[in-house]
Amino acid sequence: MNIRSQISMVFHLDKCIGCHTCSIACKNIWTDRKGAEYMWWNNVETKPGTGYPYKWEDQNEYKGGWEKNHQDIALRGAGKFKGLKNIFFNPYLPTIDDYYEPWTYKYKDLFDAPEGNDQPTARPVSLITGENMEVKYGPNWDDDLSGTPEYARNDVNFKDLSPADQETLFQLEKMTLFYLPRICNHCLNPCCVASCPSGAIYKRGEDGIVLINQEKCRAWRMCVTACPYKKSFYNWNTGKSEKCVLCYPRLESGQAPACMHSCVGRIRYLGVLLYDADRIHEVASCDESSLVQRQLELILDPNDPVIAKAALECGIHDSVIKSAQKSPIYKFVKDWGLALPLHPEFRTIPMLFYVPPLLPAMAKIGEEGMYESTTKELFQTIEQARMPLKYLANLFTCGDTEKVKNVLLKLMAVRIHRRSVTVGDIKADVLHQALSESGVTSDIAESIYKLTSIVTFDDRFVIPPMHREEAMELLEETDIAKGNAGFGFKIKPARGL
Numbered sequence: 001m002n003i004r005s006q007i008s009m010v011f012h013l014d015k016c017i018g019c020h021t022c023s024i025a026c027k028n029i030w031t032d033r034k035g036a037e038y039m040w041w042n043n044v045e046t047k048p049g050t051g052y053p054y055k056w057e058d059q060n061e062y063k064g065g066w067e068k069n070h071q072d073i074a075l076r077g078a079g080k081f082k083g084l085k086n087i088f089f090n091p092y093l094p095t096i097d098d099y100y101e102p103w104t105y106k107y108k109d110l111f112d113a114p115e116g117n118d119q120p121t122a123r124p125v126s127l128i129t130g131e132n133m134e135v136k137y138g139p140n141w142d143d144d145l146s147g148t149p150e151y152a153r154n155d156v157n158f159k160d161l162s163p164a165d166q167e168t169l170f171q172l173e174k175m176t177l178f179y180l181p182r183i184c185n186h187c188l189n190p191c192c193v194a195s196c197p198s199g200a201i202y203k204r205g206e207d208g209i210v211l212i213n214q215e216k217c218r219a220w221r222m223c224v225t226a227c228p229y230k231k232s233f234y235n236w237n238t239g240k241s242e243k244c245v246l247c248y249p250r251l252e253s254g255q256a257p258a259c260m261h262s263c264v265g266r267i268r269y270l271g272v273l274l275y276d277a278d279r280i281h282e283v284a285s286c287d288e289s290s291l292v293q294r295q296l297e298l299i300l301d302p303n304d305p306v307i308a309k310a311a312l313e314c315g316i317h318d319s320v321i322k323s324a325q326k327s328p329i330y331k332f333v334k335d336w337g338l339a340l341p342l343h344p345e346f347r348t349i350p351m352l353f354y355v356p357p358l359l360p361a362m363a364k365i366g367e368e369g370m371y372e373s374t375t376k377e378l379f380q381t382i383e384q385a386r387m388p389l390k391y392l393a394n395l396f397t398c399g400d401t402e403k404v405k406n407v408l409l410k411l412m413a414v415r416i417h418r419r420s421v422t423v424g425d426i427k428a429d430v431l432h433q434a435l436s437e438s439g440v441t442s443d444i445a446e447s448i449y450k451l452t453s454i455v456t457f458d459d460r461f462v463i464p465p466m467h468r469e470e471a472m473e474l475l476e477e478t479d480i481a482k483g484n485a486g487f488g489f490k491i492k493p494a495r496g497l
Contacts (some may be wrong), residue, residue, distance in 0.1 A: 001276050001278060001310050001314075002276060002277040002278040002314060003274055003275070003276060003277070003300065003307070003310055003311040003314040003316060004205065004208065004274070004275055004276075004277045004314070004316075005206070005207060005208065005272050005273070005274055005311075005316055005320050005324065006186070006188070006207070006208035006272065006273045006274075006275060006351050007186070007207045007208055007209060007246060007251065007270065007271075007272060007351075007463060008186075008208075008270070008271060008272070008273045008327075008329045008333075008351045008352065008353070009183075009260070009268060009269065009270050009329070009351075009352050009353070010268070010269040010328065010329050010332045010333070010339045010352075010353045010354070010355065011181050011267055011268060011352070011353070011354045011355070012267045012268075012269070012355040012452060013178055013179065013180065013267070013354055013355055013356060013357040014355065014357050014358055014411070015265040015266065015267040015452075016044070016178070016179040016180075016181060016265050016267045017179070017264065017265050018044055018046065018143070018179035019044075019264050019265070020044050020140065021262050021263065021264050022042050022044065022181060022258075022259035022260075022262055022263050022268075023040055023042050023043050023044055023139075023140075023259075024262075025042075025258040025259055025261070025262035026040070026041050026042035026183075026244075026258050026259050027040065027042075028258075029247075029258050030244075030245070030258075031242075033237075034237045035235040035236050035237025035238055036233070036235055036237075036242065037102035037127045037128070038096065038099045038100060038101070038102045038139075038233075039233045039235075039242065040052065040139045041183060041184065041231070041233075041243065041244040042181065042182070042183045042244065042259045043139050043140065043181070043182055044140065044179050044180065044181045044182075045140070045142060045179070045180045045181075045182060046140070046142035046143050046152075046177050046178075046179060046180075047142075047155070047157075047177060047178055047179070047180050047395075048142075048152040048153075048155040048157070048158070048169060048177065048391070049142030049151055049152050049155060049177075050142060050151050050152070050154050050155060050156075051142070051180075051182075052099065052100075052139045052140070052141075052230075053094040053098040053099045053230050054094075054097075054098045054099075054137065055098075055154060055156060056094075056228075056229065056230040057156040057157065057228075057343065058156045059076060059228055059346070061092075062077070062092055062094065062225070062228070062230070063076040063077025063078075063092040063225060064076060064077060064092075064191065064225060064226055064227055064228030064229075064230065064346065065191055065226075065228035065345075065346035065347060065348060066189070066191060066284060066346065066347035066348065067347075068285060068288075068347070071285060072285055073281075073284055073285045073347055075191055075194060075195055075226055076226075077092040077225045077226065078191070078194075078195035078222040078223075078225045078226040079194075079195060079222075080197075090221065090225060092225045093221060093224055093225055094224070094230060096128070097136075097137065099139070100136075100137040100138045100139060100141075101126055101127075101128060101133060101137075102126070102127040102128065103124040103125060103126055103127055103133055103135060104124070104125055104127055105122035105123065105124055105125065106122050106123050106125055107122050109121070109122055109123065110122050128236070152169075152170070153166070153170070156394075157391050157394040157395055158391065158394075159394060160390055160394065160399065161388060161390050161391060165388050165390070169386075169387075169388075176359055176386035176387055178357040178359065178387065180342075180354075180395075181259075181267070181268075182229065182231070182342075183231065183244045183246075183259065183352065184210065184229070184231040184232075184243050184244035184246070185229060185231070185341075185342065185348065185350030185351055185352045186203075186208055186209055186210050186244075186246060186350075186351050186352070187210070187348035187349050187350050187351060188208070188275065188277075188280050188298070188348075188349035188351060189280050189281075189283075189284045189347065189348050189349045190203060190210050190227075190348055191223075191226035191227055191228065191346075191348055192210065192223035192226055192227045192232050192243070193210065194226070195222040195223055195225070195226035196220065196222060196223055197218070197220050197222060198216050198217060198218045198220060199216060200212055200213045200214075200215075200216035200217040200218070200241075201213070201223055204248075206466070207248070207251070207272075207466070208351065209245065209246045209248050210243070211243075211245055211248075212232075212240070212241055212242060212243055214238075214240050214242075217240040217241050219234065219239045219240060219241065221234050221241060223241050223243075224241065228343065228346040228348065229342075229343075229346075229348075229350075231243055231244060247259075251463060251466060252466040254463075254465065256270060256457075256461045257270070260460075260461065266455065266460065268460065269328040269329060269332065269451075269460045269461075270328075270329070270460065270461050270462070270463060271323065271324070271326075271327030271328050271329035271330065271461075271462045271463065272302075272320055272323045272324040272327050272329070272462070272463060272464065273299050273324065273327065273329055273330060273333070273351070274299070274300045274302050274307065274311055274316070274321070274324050275298050275299050275300055276298060276300060279298055280298070280349065282294075283295055283297075283298050283349060284347045284348075284349055285347075288345055288398050289398065289400070291344045291345065291347070291398055292340065292341065292344050292396075292397050292398065292400070292403060295341060295344060295349055296333065296334065296337075298349070299330070299333065299334055301330075301334070302321055302324035302325045302327070302330065303325050308321050317464065319464040319465055320464045322464070323462055323463055323464040326462050327462055328451060328455075328459060328460060328462060329353070331447075331451065332353065332355065332451075333353050336410065336440075336444065336448055337406070337407065337410070338355050338407055338410060338411070338448070339353035339354060339355050340353060340354055340355075340356065340396035340397060340403070340404075340407065341353055341354075341396065342354055342395065342396060343395065343396075344396075344397070344398055345398045354395075354396060355407070355411070356392050356395075356396060356404055356407055356408065356411075357387065357392075358385065358408050358411040358412060358415075359385050359386040359387050382405055382408045382409060382412065385408065389401040389404050389405055389408075392404045406438075406439075409434075409437055409438040409439075410438040410439070410440055410448070412434060412438070413434040413435050413437070413438035413440050413445055414440070414445045414448050414449055414452070416430065416431055416434040416435075417431065417434070417435065417442060417445040417446070417449070418445070418449050421446075
């Protein structure tokens with residue numbers, strides 16, 4: 001058993017208000033410079049929607065992630081032979097139009113315009129060419145145009161949804177949406193690491209953060225193709241690839257990442273998970289139907305004395321193990337089974353997890369023009385939720401609606417439990433049925449409520465002190481030329497590399 005530690009994050013989507021404060025905080029710290037104008041290491045997407053870059057989830061177009069090949073896995077659009085074939089032209093790279101051409105405005109024209117009867121305007125100007133331009137797309141375009149045919153109706157996650165179900169989402173009286181924050185997933189089986197011909201990308205052994213060595217990067221941009229989440233970017237000014245670094249300088253000084261620190265809705269939780277690195281390839285190459293369950297099994301129980309002892313023997317510091325035992329991530333992902341990975345079918349084993357949104361019941365306008373609810377009860381059934389279960393399943397569980405339903409049942413049980421506690425108008429049989437169907441007890445429901453609704457910063461942000469001195473000792477013992485990705489973390493080469 002090769003136990004490693006991983007800094008992980010949970011996003012509670014019911015709490016996200018789509019304010020983009022996290023995106024601006026990240027932008028101001030990391031990508032507010034020449035060549036990085038179009039980069040958003042953190043972005044918040046409106047779902048349903050096509051996202052940023054445009055339709056990033058469509059791997060038939062971008063060829064990102066891994067694909068199963070018999071009992072093994074191989075990179076879809078990158079790798080040794082595929083890279084050589086596309087060395088002069090890579091058809092799977094997003095273009096600037098897929099992201100958006102960054103722009104500013106000629107604000108000076110507002111002040112220097114001659115006196116006249118018309119209102120002066122500031123024309124948009126490209127930050128790349130400096131020329132006048134027409135704004136056609138942006139990083140959060142779905143916020144305003146989600147209902148139009150060009151955007152939300154082209155959402156890749158509508159696959160397997162009937163045309164009637166899709167159309168229901170766009171009827172004005174039934175229209176619904178939720179927000180999906182995204183950063184680099186710092187995966188356990190990262191495509192970017194496996195695809196880089198220069199060996200510039202590595203996964204830190206002490207905390208699992210995936211980084212790009214700027215001195216080694218040679219701008220092959222295979223990482224951009226390989227990453228199915230499109231969270232590796234090319235800086236056209238420096239000629240290097242860049243990505244989210246999970247604010248590791250802040251973590252090393254005991255501070256939360258900028259996106260988490262600035263989050264208005266307090267939707268983000270950060271903590272440590274322990275996992276068995278020897279099983280990564282086994283999990284990544286399993287059948288798609290069992291990917292989510294196998295990924296959860298990969299995460300080890302830090303409270304188990306056997307696991308704790310084995311972790312110490314593998315070089316995990318005692319403070320890391322103690323932090324893992326108090327981790328809010330472990331509670332959401334393993335103890336309560338509320339948080340799910342984003343697009344596990346990409347087989348990268350992402351280490352960011354999401355609590356799906358439990359949206360209100362649908363309503364409609366009756367024949368007489370009166371507003372009607374589709375439920376007569378205070379709380380609707382899961383099947384009456386506005387967002388179809390199949391849509392959420394396509395996002396988080398490889399299409400398995402039962403897994404999503406189980407999560408939503410637990411979230412509903414917490415609401416009913418708290419209504420019973422605070423208002424007292426819930427019948428005992430209704431409360432008992434909700435708890436029994438979800439498999440949670442009143443005590444568990446109360447714990448979920450406390451960590452969700454009245455949580456403190458210290459409860460959301462639980463990481464150990466960074467032991468850089470031990471990491472450097474481990475690096476000195478590591479022979480990178482023998483296939484190690486850095487700090488003793490071994491990456492099994494995919495077929496064709």
